Amino acid sequence: TxxxxxxxxxxxxxxxxxxxxxxxxVPKGMRDFDPLEMAIRERVIGRVRSHFERHGAVTIETPVMELYSTLMGKYGEDTKLIYELKDQGGECLALRYDLTVPFARYLALHRVSSIKRYHISRVYRRDMPSVARGRFREFYQCDFDIAGNGAPMVADAECVKLMAELLTDLPIGGFLIKLNHRGLLDGMLEVCGVDEADFRPVCSAIDKLDKEPWDKVRAELIAKGCTEETCDLIQGFVVLNGEPAALHAEIVASGRFASSERAVQALQDLDMLCQYMAALNIPEGAVRLDLSLARGLDYYTGVIFEAVLTDGGSKVGSICGGGRYDTLMGMFLPNPKNGVPCVGFSLGLERIFAIVEERERAAGVVRASKTDVLVASVGKGMVGNRLAVLARLWDAGIAAEHMLQPNPDLRKQLGKADTDGTPVVVLVGEDEWARGAVKIK
Amino acid sequence: TxxxxxxxxxxxxxxxxxxxxxxxxVPKGMRDFDPLEMAIRERVIGRVRSHFERHGAVTIETPVMELYSTLMGKYGEDTKLIYELKDQGGECLALRYDLTVPFARYLALHRVSSIKRYHISRVYRRDMPSVARGRFREFYQCDFDIAGNGAPMVADAECVKLMAELLTDLPIGGFLIKLNHRGLLDGMLEVCGVDEADFRPVCSAIDKLDKEPWDKVRAELIAKGCTEETCDLIQGFVVLNGEPAALHAEIVASGRFASSERAVQALQDLDMLCQYMAALNIPEGAVRLDLSLARGLDYYTGVIFEAVLTDGGSKVGSICGGGRYDTLMGMFLPNPKNGVPCVGFSLGLERIFAIVEERERAAGVVRASKTDVLVASVGKGMVGNRLAVLARLWDAGIAAEHMLQPNPDLRKQLGKADTDGTPVVVLVGEDEWARGAVKIK
Known part of the structure; x- marks a missing residue:
């Protein structure tokens, strides 16, 4: 055909x-990016990087492939979404599914005990692509993580500060950072009478509360073996959300968690986190403690957070999420106890690209080229003259170009400058050339 | 184990x-890059990009995978080096081998008739890795290409100008750009009595002249069916090299190519190229016309060029190469004649990284972090105070960090600032804090 x-x-x-x-x-679910899209992406990435670097973060890169064994047993059901390579008589390789597991593998391989790093690169998932929902098979991830032993809650607080900084600076509208703690979540389930073995499945049902009504989630809880009474108790907890310090004080005063040791410990963590967030001058109202926040991934062990956009309806949903994961790196070590504790988050860069692109296209401000000068000519046989002017500009470090045609029409040349948004046109004509001059428009 | x-x-x-x-x-032949290596790489890439953008080039990105059929029949024997993915009930996919074929595919898919683009990204080859020779299975390519119909030799001359600009600016020592023309090469073989069917294999023998002595190449020519007389004639040509305009005039005056129509056409091209290179103010002695330059790839159709480093012996060899390829894009179109002519080059970024890294490490100037301030503290329980100072700095856009430990030793904090090359230390102490002051070192 x-x-x-x-x-x-x-x-x-x-x-x-x-x-x-x-x-x-191109392969299913993948995309080419044209110069305009690239200009927007690079501008956004540059802005995001400047925030990471402001916090003293460095960057690393890892291969786009990992041994299949490195990825195995890390993603649960999603393992089926991993792209495997043909075995060509060597190693069993697969494309990376995210940047977190390669980071933990990197820490273990190079015996890194302390690092604050960001990593902006592409990952691969054989998911059902959906342009409408911005879901692709090849897409950018943007991770920030702090690995290392330190004072409790200090790194966690910096993550929240940095999320607030990024989301305030990026032109994507209002946001809200939801906060919770795996210890508080588990303590809540304990207090409500959920069996410890059911914690994760029950959590994954609760995690759907931002998309589904309580009745649906309750039905799932019943199906997962919760009693009516347990469901009522859970409902009484998950509706709790408010300004972190105030809600924390209220919860402690209520004594509702007093019987759960891990919840008491988590509440101490959150108390310290609230103090540090205050010291860090995080904008009032930007963060809420929300007992319905559960996060899907199994590997979180402490504080969890998730930012949602509050402008433009629920269309974009979660834009950023993460938490503390103290045991992942240990999975790559002979003695898992030697693993380094980590906390970090992943910024939904593809959604941010989409929002910024939509805004900039609507405002008509997108420009792919960074050229400052178009060297145009009038009359025939002026190619060499244009090149001589270009060389002067290039050698002086000025971004300049011309049209490749031998004798381009003046109207076309000015039209190109207009379309590309090139601010200056240097006009080379025979008469001016004889006088050693050019016209500038 | x-x-x-x-x-x-x-x-x-x-x-x-x-x-x-x-x-x-990590997979065989692949590497992790630590923060120091990344800092060097990003600095080099930034410098290279600024030259491309000075010439008005824009950038694109394509998926790391292509349909296997897109890559098929483009790389000759090297096809066996392509990484294939497991067929998971969909498409037959492979990792890209270079950026040139994806570029031609991009032009055809999006019907682009004119673009000046650069593309810096990673490619994949199942080659025998060799750390000593800097050969890896995952490595950066850095391509600049001009696609579109224009005045003859204008884009070709800009490529040579840009190569000279890049190689002058990058701290990699002296260089020499060799220049030749496929038409002149083919005309030379014609004049020497080589059968047209043998042009490519004979070319690939001549291409080895930069690494092997004439005797060995001559033996290969004989083995490929050349007569002793043909070899003598070829030898008389391939020794020709010199300043392009002078050598061109000498060759034309000698009339040695007069019997080959394609050589005469190529000499006209080279004449125009020499004029444009003069207009472009390319440094004297930077470019030589060299009749032994052949370039391996089949797809070149006109001017070819290759830059070699002249300092540090022959250790690094070719650092940059390219040429005109007017028929590649057409291979993706129903009517190949609708293809857009292209000319471009590929910069050996991995080798440049290696040279710059060696120089910078030797000079001791490498720094991974971009932090300007380390916030240190004296005394116990100062975490909150450090965070308050950090927030002031971060909110003012200043790159700052601190040590994560609750009560780090002052000596350790100053040591970290020293190791990281952080220029300023802000010291938070109890007494100063009470006065609302900090010490700056």
Whole structure:
């Protein structure tokens, strides 16, 4: 067939891979980025990086592939989404699914005991792509993590501070950071009479409360073996949310968690976190303690947080999330107890790109080229003259270009400068050239 | 086994992939990059990008994977080096081998008729890794290409200008750009009596002249069917090299190529190129016309160039190479004649990283962190005070950090500032705090 599928993976259709001419497309769920999209992405990444660097973070890179064994047993059901490579008589390799497991592997391999690092790079998931929901098979992750033993809650508080900084600075509207603690969550389930073996499945039901009504979640809890009484008790807890210090004081005063040792410990952590957040001058109202926040991943061990956008309805949902995971690195060591505690978060860069792109396109301010000068010419046979002017500009460090045609029409040259948003046009004409001059527009 | 293979793919050894604990390593021929290495890489990339952008180039990104059919038939024998993915019931996918074929695919898919773009990203080759020769299975490519119909030799001349600009600016020592033309090369073989069917294999023998003596190359030519007389004639040509305009004039005056139409056309191209290079103010002696330059790849159709480093012996060899390829994009179109002519080059970024890293480490100037201030404290219980000072700095846009420990030793804090190269230490002490002051070192 001669018909081209310009949308690549975005359109449904039979695989025509065997027909080289017909298969003019990109892999399913993947995308090319044109210069305008790249300009927006690089600008956003630059802005995000400047915040990480302001906090003294350094960056690392790891291979896009890992041994399959490194990824095995880390993602639960999602393991089926991992891209595996053909075994070509060597190692069993797979493309990375996220940046967190490679980070833990990096810490273990290089025996790093303390680092504050960010990592902005692409990851791969054989998920069902959905353009509408911004879900792709190849996409950017943007992680910030602090690894190392330190004073309790200091790194956790810095993560919240940095999230607030980033989300305030990026032009993506209002936000709210929800906060909870795995110890408080587990203590809550304990107090409500949930069996410890059911903690994770019950948590994953509670995690859906930001998308589904209580009745639906309650039905799932019943199906997972909770009694009606337990459900009532859980409901009484998960509705709790408010300004962290105030809600914390209220919860402690109520004594509702007094019977759970891990909840008491978690409340001490949260008390310290509230003090540090105050010292860090995090904007009033930016953070809420929310007992319904559960986070899906198993590996969190302490504070968890998640930021949601509050403008534009619930369309974009969670934009940033993370928490403390003190045991992941240990999984790569002969003695897991030698693992370094970590806390960090992942910023939803693809969603931010989409929001910024929509805003900038609407405002008409997007520009791909960084050229300052277009060297235009009038009259025939002026190529060499244009090049001589260009060389002067380039050698002086000035970003300049010209049209490749031998004798381009003046109207076309000015039109190009206009379309590209090039601020200056240097006009080379025969008469001026004879006088050693050019016109500047 | 509990022994760790810290070197990843660098060491030989049996695959132990089935033992999760033992397989603490990265895939063969691949590398992690630590913060110091990343700082150097990002600095070099930033410098290279600024040159591309000075020439009005924009950037694009393509997926790290392509349909296998897109890569098929483009790399000759090297096709066996392509990483294929497991067919998981969908498309046959492979990791990109270079950035040139994806660029041609991009132009065809999006019907781009004119673009000046650069692309700095990683590519994958299942080659035999060699740390000594800087050959890896995952490495950066850095391509600059101009696609579009324009005045002859204008884009080609800009490529040479940009190569000279880059190699002058990067701290990698002296360089020499060799220049030739596929038409002149083919015309030379024609004049020497080589059969047209043997042009490419004979070219690939001549291409070895920068590494091997004439006797060895001559033997290969004989083995490929050249007569003794043809060899003598070829030898008389390939020794020709010199300042482009002068050598061009000499060759034209000699009339040695007069019988080959394509050589005559190529000489006209080279004449125009010399004029444009003069207009572009390319440093004297930076470029030589060299009739032994052949370049391995089949797809070149016009001017070819290659830069070599002239300091530090022949250790690093070719650092940059490219040429005109007017037919590659057409291979992706129903009518190949609709393809857009292209010219461009690839900069050997990994080698440049290695040279810069060696120089900077020797000079002791490498620094991974961009932090300006370390907030240190004296006395116990000062975490909250440090955080309050940090918040003031962060909120003012100043890059600052502190040690995570609750009560770090002053000596350790100053030692960290020294090691990291942090220029300013803000010292928070109880007495000063009471007065609302800090000490600055």
């Amino acid at each position: 001669k018909k081209k599928d310009k949308e690549g993976g975005k359109k449904k259709g039979k695989s025509r891979d065997n027909d080289a001419k017909a298969a003019l497309k | 509990k022994k760790k293979d810290k070197e990843g793919g660098k060491k030989k050894g049996k695959s132990r992939d089935n033992d999760a604990k033992a397989a603490l390593k």
